[in-house]
Amino acid sequence: MRVTKAFLPTLKEIPSDATMISHRLMLRAGMIRLLGAGIYSFLPLGYRALKKAIQIIREEMDAIGAQEFHLPALNPVEVWDETGRTEAFGDTMFHIKNRPYVLAPTHEEIITSIARSFVKSYKDMPQAWYQIQEKFRNEPRPRSGVIRSRQFTMKDSYSLDATWEGLDQSYEMHSRAYHRIYQRCGLNFFVVGASSGAMGGTGSQEFMVESDAGEDVCAMNDESGYAANLEVATSRVPPVGRVEENPPAEKFATPEARTIDELVEQFGLVEERCAKALVYIVDNSPYLIFMAGNDQLNESKLQAALGANEVRPARDDELGELTGADAGSIGPINLKTNVPQIADQRLEHANGLVSGANENGYHFRNIDFDRDAKITAYYDLRTVQEGEPDPLGGRPLRVVRAIEVGHIFKLGTKYSEAMGATFLDENGKTHPIIMGSYGIGVERILACHIEQSHDEKGIIWHPALAPYHVHIIALKMQSAEVAAAAEDIYARLAGENVEVLLDDRTNVSAGFKFNDADLLGFPVQVVVGERNLKDGKAEIKVRKTGEREKVRIEEVVTRCQELLGELAQA
RNA sequence: CGGGGCGUGGCUCAGUCCGGUUAGAGCGCUGCGUUCGGGACGCAGAGGUCGGAGGUUCAAAUCCUCUCGCCCCGACCA
Structure with missing residues (x-):
């Protein structure tokens, strides 16, 4: 393909709507154009x-x-009703307006x-x-x-x-x-x-x-x-476990402590021995969930553990109705309703815990989950944190x-x-x-x-995905010698089934062509200019490394093939 | 769906707060000439009902109301 014949709308400036590097480069290289939100036209290069x-x-x-099959994208909705997925997908599935069809x-x-x-x-x-x-x-x-x-x-x-x-x-x-x-x-x-x-x-x-x-x-x-x-x-975070002393649970006033951190700070507690209570609505049923200290509840795990379709945190008004207290004062003892209680496995058999009293401004201490709470099941519900020991060898997780x-x-x-x-x-x-x-x-x-293969100039294509393999940059195309040499290399590369783009523009300067070539990022560039042509040579540049070498015109094709072979291995 | 931002020639943006000549710049585009190894230069041009609708006003890109679109954060994500 010749640049003068190609539809190749490259952009010098960064499109304002794109923040991600790959998105910017795909737009700038003329690979894609936006048609609507989340809808892209793929242009020839893309x-x-x-x-x-x-x-x-x-x-x-x-x-x-x-x-290989080729199935219709247009589907009768009845097929989807059979598995209940019309409802499961909900608004995520496109529905056709004038016939009971969906887009798959x-x-x-x-x-x-x-x-x-x-x-x-x-x-x-x-x-x-x-x-x-x-x-x-x-x-x-x-x-x-x-x-x-x-x-x-x-x-x-x-x-x-x-x-x-x-x-x-x-x-x-x-x-x-x-x-x-x-x-x-x-x-x-x-x-x-x-x-x-x-x-x-x-x-x-x-x-x-x-x-x-x-x-x-x-x-x-x-x-x-x-x-x-x-x-x-998962990680090998140790269970909270038991402490030796196990006095009866005791209510105490905590007027200024609503978060785990505040409790820990004001009363000198051990963070993991604070049982944080969360209320979730799981498929329309409420659950009271306990986590150790500041462990984060993982909603995916919760959903999987309970086999639920939908989980969401309870609203503030629901908290009071179910427990008798607001967030920050909820716990296992003296609940207003008998909402089912589950807990993260770190809390299994734990005692010496602090948790809310279901009365605003009060907590219980010395809670023994085995003695004082009605936990129906323990699951792994916590979100793993950076640095915790991995479950295989105990090495820090990234x-x-x-x-x-x-x-x-x-x-x-x-x-x-x-x-x-x-x-x-x-x-x-x-x-x-x-x-x-x-x-x-x-x-x-x-x-x-x-995302993984670019620099400040543009894309760096792996040969396997590159839209073209070789980019011939003919400097000063109006020079008969340059044009002839460039055309010769172009024809011979094409003859060897190397996918090649020839920048044969006469109206742009050298720098413009170099920058376009780097932006498009084909693996190998061949620069044909008067300077090297005097010695019967052209310059070959590897996009990835920036390495340049001068090669005799008749050896350019072979050298390109060698380089492409090497790049394909990398 | 909640929060934030933006819509002005093809592109990137200024002008909007504080209404007032004929709406600007750079890039790109067309023509002619010069240039030709890292985003050249001169001259001459074309191109915009300022996202849309309604309103306020003698006067609206600018103020008000509604609406559409796009981007970002969050929620969601088979």
């Missing part, structure tokens, strides 16, 4: 990169024997409906089905450019198995394919244990790219290899922000049961198909790569 990612994914999915946010239902009609025997399985297609989600707040948008490209695949061991194998197969995909894309990533969330299922892992702009938070230790989404991360680029789920039978997708086993008995679901956000691969 689409070339997107197609590179798609092709890598396709090859790796094919390599594990998965078969994912495709478990459609896959299951196909499976139910055609997969009837254990002999029909295992199957792995995938597609690379647009997804639609009515995100309340799209952000970070292409990272969270309302329409995006997803590779989604689904495994169908007759046995749980089969599911494990399908899952492992996908996990290995995902590793290869992200490796080939040059991404620096890690895998974390994750919450299955509202997808349901028996296990899941997320493929993460560390980034300050990420929406997820993970706890990890590089040495032990422990890595988990904060939604499920807490980092990350972007989720892939997610693999063991779905189990949630969808097959709901939709009646069953098969007959070798004994003629009916079972629901055992499913897995596996997703990759394709645009996120590009954004994450750019």
Whole structure:
């Protein structure tokens, strides 16, 4: 492609609406343009990169024997009603106004409906089905450019198995394919244990790219290899445990102490022996929850522990009605109602605790949870903190922000049961198909790569994703010699199937071309100018390292191929 | 959905508080000429009902009301 023929709207200035580096660079490099909030047009350059990612994914999915589908994005809403997910997705799903259709946010239902009609025997399985297609989600707040948008490209695949061991194998197969995909894309990533969330299922892992702009938070230790989404991360924080003296619980006045910190400070208490009470409404039922000291309740863990769909903190007026006191004075003793009580596992069997008296301005001390509280269950409910000992080797945990680029789920039978997708086993008995679901956000691969591979000048593409491999910068194109040499190199590179862009503009200065080339960031640049042409040479610059070398014109093609090969390995 | 910010030529922005010539700048764009290895220069041009609607006023980009859109923080996130 020639720059004079290409639609390549690069921007010299930073677009004001973009804050994230990858978003800015994608806009500046002319890869994408905003159409509406969370809706992006991919321009030719961006689409070339997107197609590179798609092709890598396709090859790796094919390599594990998965078969490519192309399912409709437009779905009859009845299919979604079958699993109750019309309601579960709620406003997140787009609904068509003039027909009872929805735009699919994912495709478990459609896959299951196909499976139910055609997969009837254990002999029909295992199957792995995938597609690379647009997804639609009515995100309340799209952000970070292409990272969270309302329409995006997803590779989604689904495994169908007759046995749980089969599911494990399908899952492992996908996990290995995902590793290869992200490796080939040059991404620096890690895998974390994750919450299955509202997808349901028996296990899941997320493929993460560390980034300050990420929406997820993970706890990890590089040495032990422990890595988990904060939604499920655990640590070896010791239990609060028991103290020897165990006098009866005793009420005392705490008029100026509403927070744990105030209690600790005013009464010289041990922070973790203050049982902080929280009231949550879990699927419309109230729960009183105790946490040790300033431990943060993890709502994802709470939701998972109670098998709930929705959890929210109680409102101030609800607190009084349920407990008899306001926030800061709530505790296990003398509750106004018999609201169910649960606690974080750190507090199991603990005594010598301080907690609210359910009377504003008063607390109890010497509380023994085994003696004085009616805790029905203890769960791991706390949010792990930076520096805590990891659960594998006790090494300090690092807490980092990350972007989720892939997610693999063991779905189990949630969808097959709901939709009646069953098969007959070798004994003629009916079972629901055992499913897995596996997703990759394709645009996120590009954004994450750019986040990880750029400098102040622009993008630094890995050859695997680069829209073009070689950028020929013809300085002073109106010089017949320069033009001839540039055209010659261009034709020979193209002849070797090297994807090449020739900057053949006559109306811009050298500096402009250099800066555009650095912004676009193709792996190798070839500078053709009068200066080196006198010696029969051109200059080759590696975008990533900035290294330049002078190469005889007839050797340029070979040298470019060598360099690209080296860069592809890195 | 709560909080904050912003909407003025293609882009980045000034002007709005305190209403008053013909609404400005830089970049980009068109034409001509010069230049040509790190975002060149001269000359001549084109391009804006100041997001939209209503109102106040002799007079509105500027004040008031409503509304639409975009961005950021939070909530949410299969």
